[in-house]
Amino acid sequence: MLLATICAVAVATIYLAQPVLAQIGRDMGVPEADLGWIVTAGHVGYLLGLTLLVPLGDLVDRRTLIVGHLVLTAIGMAVAAVAPRFWMLLAGLAVAGLFAVVVQTTVAFAADLSTHADRGRTLGIVTSGVIIGILGSRVLAGGLAAIWGWRSVYVAIGVVLLALSALVLKVLPADRRSPSASYRDALGSFGRLFRERIFVSRGLIAFFLFASFGTLWSGLSLPLAAQPWHLSTAQIGLFGIAGLAGALGAARAGRWADAGRARGVTGIALVLLIVSWSASGQATWSLWLCIAGVIILDFAVQAVHVSNQHLLTAAYRHQKSSAIGGYTLFYSLGSALGATATTAVYATAGWAGCAILGATFALCALLVWAAGHRGVARGGDVDSWARSGRPMARR
CATH class of the missing domain: 1.20.1250.20 (MFS general substrate transporter like domains)
Structure with missing residues (x-):
């Protein structure tokens, strides 16, 4: 359930902006035609992370990697939450998207922690977290933004990401390995x-x-x-x-x-x-x-x-x-x-x-x-x- 929660929260960082685009546009004075860049920034970072960061999961301790990526995603959320300018908001969301690929590392770690006979059941539970994050992020963001404004959405998710990183260190086993291959x-x-x-x-x-x-x-x-x-x-x-x-x-x-x-x-x-x-x-x-x-x-x-x-x-x-x-x-x-x-x-x-x-x-x-x-x-x-x-x- 911890791994499923990590997946849900991490993937939500990419979709949180969708229901609050109009509010962000009014607050920051962004033309409607440019609001699409808010969603695009997270997706661009995510695609780069899939190519450049996910292969690290085959080389280093996945528990350490998950903690690092959760913290860096939280930093991206913090930058987005306090951004005074549009470009800084985009930068924060791109950083968060880049390290939100912790989802893929988490799924792979879940498969490794499972016995062969239970791997499918485990993956079913963990990947359900992804669907919860994609669909639930819209409800969460809309509700928080209606009460405290759009910046509160990123603050709340950043806090949850940091809490999850602490739980990972406490609950998950180490994944020490001696890699036989280089990053290249x-x-x-x-x-x-x-x-x-x-x-x-x-x-x-x-x-x-x-x-x-x-x-x-x-x-x-x-x-x-x-x-x-x-x-x-x-x-x-x-x-x-x-x-x-x-x-x-x-x-x-x-x-x-x-x-x-x-x-x-x-x-x-x-x-x-x-x-x-x-x-x-x-x-x-x-x-x-x-x-x-x-x-x-x-x-x-x-x-x-x-x-x-x-x-x-x-x-x-x-x-x-x-x-x-x-x-x-x-x-x-x-x-x-x-x-x-x-x-x-x-x-x-x-x-x-x-x-x-x-x-x-x-x-x-x-x-x-x-x-x-x-x-x-x-x-x-x-x-x-x-x-x-x-x-x-x-x-």
Whole structure:
């Protein structure tokens, strides 16, 4: 639960600004057209961290690394909280985003601390923290900003990050290792992952999976705020609770992966993802169908996400941090694609067009899965090999 909380709080630092952009703009005198840079700064820092910092998790004590990254993320939050100028706010958010990749180091450490038989269950719980952070950050930021202003959001998260760093030192075991490779070698190994079939296959599934996820959560507010609903920002935010329920329900997917059913779970969940769009696509006339679609979509996304990470951490036992970091690059780019494409499609084809777009992304993920790897490791398919715990024959 500590590791899940770290993931939730760290990933929240990237999404906290979304519900308070207008308030920041009024307070700092930032034109509406430039407000997008507030969100972009955190994401740019995060992408740099995935490439440059995550491979360190394969070389040094992960407990020390997690503590350092939590403290540095808190410093970024502090800079953002007191920033008198717009550029300083952006710098603070970029620093926080850079070290928020503690999420990937934490997931890799969780996989290492688990027994082989319980790895999927552990990953299911820990990665649920990520979904809680993404969806819950909007509710938290909106509530705090309404009472004490937008700066209080960053102060509160900074304090929580420092408290978590102290808990990590007290609760988690040391992860002392004598690395046989240099940082340069780790970066080289990180790059070579993108030539391996199982990694690229699961990465592409994640790319299209989170493109579909981004399509829903970046565009859903548009039909809900329009006729006939005219919902307020607070009312629209409540749909995040439905998504949270679906995502948490999929924590069971970790147990299915432990039982050797990760491949089958992936296929079934991707079919559910496509079906979910037939319900959420009706948001213009039925809120209940929309809510059902949101629950199913988030269940499917989390089930596939946990299954992917279970297979990758089993496949790359000595490169867990790099594998998780590289995998995150795929789904970050997918989320960005979904968010960018949604607004453009909505302007020309409305919410029905967005539903078709989201379902198309889901179909692409299903096709990648169908064409996917049956990575053989001395006999047997991927699931049988992952369940056995034997080393993988690289392909």
